[in-house]
Amino acid sequence: MTEKYDVIIVGAGAAGMMSAIEAGKRGRKVLLIDHAKKIGEKIRISGGGRCNFTNIHTHPSKFISNNPKFVISALSQYTQNDFIDLIKKHNIKFHEKKLGQLFCDESAQQIIDMLLLECETANVVLKKETIIEDIDKQEDKYFITISSDKYFCDSLIIATGGLSVPKIGASKFGYDIAKKFNLNIVETLPALVPLTFSEKILAMCKELTGLSVEAVVSFKKIFFEEGMLFTHRGLSGPSILQISSYWKLGDDIKINLSPKLDIVKFLSDRKNSNPKHDINAIVSEILPKRLAHIICNENNVSGNICELSNKVLNKLSNSINAWAINPTGSEGYRTAEVTLGGIDTEEISSKTMMSKKHPGLFFIGEVVDVTGHLGGYNFQWAWSSGYVAGRYA
Ligand SMILES: Cc1cc2nc3c(=O)[nH]c(=O)nc-3n(C[C@H](O)[C@H](O)[C@H](O)COP(=O)(O)OP(=O)(O)OC[C@H]3O[C@@H](n4cnc5c(N)ncnc54)[C@H](O)[C@@H]3O)c2cc1C
CATH class of the missing domain: 3.50.50.60 (FAD/NAD(P)-binding domain)
Structure with missing residues (x-):
């Protein structure tokens, strides 16, 4: 026919x-x-x-x-x-x-x-x-x-x-x-796909599975401010899906976990106003407790804020306001x-x-x-x- x-x-x-x-x-x-x-x-x-x-x-x-x-x-x-x-x-x-x-x-x-x-x-x-x-x-x-x-x-x-x-x-x-x-x-x-990471970051994501935070995720000059989700496979949520369409294999993405706050200034103010306050408790005021704890551990910081040098506090601030991580790939077409x-x-x-x-x-x-x-x-x-x-x- x-x-x-x-x-x-x-x-x-x-x-x-x-x-x-x-x-x-x-x-x-x-x-x-x-x-x-x-x-x-x-x-x-x-x-x-x-x-x-x-x-x-x-x-x-x-x-x-x-x-x-x-x-x-x-x-x-x-x-x-x-x-x-x-x-x-x-x-x-x-x-x-x-x-x-x-x-x-x-x-x-x-x-x-x-x-x-x-x-x-x-x-x-x-x-x-x-x-x-x-x-x-x-x-x-x-x-x-x-x-x-x-x-x-x-x-x-x-x-x-x-x-x-x-x-x-x-x-x-x-x-x-x-x-x-x-x-x-x-x-x-x-594209519009969750990103995956090597062992160290993956272990952190696994520990934080289910946690969602508002974040600014950027790649070069492109950025998106939306939710970001930790999963047992890596990172997901709207801001990660959006940046996945721009990210190129081999390059870093940057994550600002507390976009509304200048952490350097916040920590310096705290050091002056309340020097005996515990650093873990201070970071937990701006980030979910589990995440704050992991970030303090990663930066090897503990104890009273007055015991931490400005150099150490700046490094800590950087990992909150400008956390640079290198995805190893994406979840691929299965979930894109x-x-x-x-x-x-x-x-x-x-x-x-x-x-x-x-x-x-x-x-x-x-x-x-x-x-x-x-x-x-x-x-x-x-x-x-x-x-x-x-x-x-
Ligand atoms: C989980 C998920 C959620 C999404 N949510 C949204 C959303 O909320 N908003 C949004 O804007 N976009 C969303 N998208 C994207 C959106 O679905 C697609 O961009 C859109 O469907 C593309 O339309 P299309 O007609 O080009 O292709 P499709 O809708 O994919 O249609 C293609 C059609 O071609 C048929 N086909 C394929 N190969 C052959 C073949 N060999 N012979 C005959 N037929 C064939 C398929 O069966 C299918 O029916 C989502 C995508 C996914 C996977």
Whole structure:
């Protein structure tokens, strides 16, 4: 059997469904294919089951790409407010958790149901559990082989996402297609991912497992002030996940465990005002007790503060305000929220998301070299790039 569609989309995740809806609304005959049994699994598990579906502060500065200007066009063609309007149209209740992050009040499943309903209304044909064996281009048409059947189309949209969380359907399919069509790929790496450490730091993390502190975590000039969590594998929490997207193997990250306080001044004031006070007790006033204890031990300090030289106190202050540590790696794609890198934006028109070399071939969502910060930006990129491709495919 050979069947013709106007638009075929591979990957029925956030970006793929959005592009299918927009293309379908334009009267295009659309086929949406996914190899997974359940549609929208990443949406379902996102935001702790409530899906942080966008951020009211969406702005190009919240995205990482070799070309930081690439996102501007798509984000302005379909904004966070456009997606919020869609959510409101479907009566999905939502709230701002913090920092402009919007979450469903009830469940991420509401977003999946909304997208599936919109697909149905736009007459999108959905094929689940479908394995594509081959994709080929003949003249200006794209041919897809699924067992003994062939489908062909004018516009082929690749929306197969990144490599993170392979157990729910992530695959390298999109990158393989890009290679087949001779498109450049920016090196891919796990991002928004917990960081791991060698024995000494790891032992400390294990001892402090479950403890969360507000911290400023920085790499070179980039910094994030959010929660940081000690785990039995290393460090996690929003500030660590954010910096993981920038950190380079071999380099240090810096952690300020008490960003609101100048510790040098605080300790010097204490030494003057209360010289007989115990250093462990003093540090415990600004840090959780367990952490204070470990930091004092690491610095070999104990006893009354008046017995400690200014040099020793400065070293102690430094390990609180500017703790430099060297991650040995990350937890990898198993737990990463996203994939850094992907299809080189040089290969794609930012206005249409279409390949510059291959008219009719589009790449959208996470498979492209665009990675958002934590906080709803990655879904906004999926909605915006999906919308744009759907308008032009
Ligand atoms: C645990 C977790 C929590 C997250 N939470 C948030 C959050 O709250 N907010 C936020 O903005 N972002 C979040 N993200 C990131 C966000 O989920 C992704 O950036 C987003 O889903 C990317 O959309 P996409 O459509 O490009 O890819 P995906 O949503 O990954 O969809 C890709 C689709 O392609 C299909 N596919 C893959 N290979 C093939 C193939 N060979 N053949 C057919 N189909 C294929 C997959 O089955 C999948 O359905 C989270 C990610 C994770 C892992």
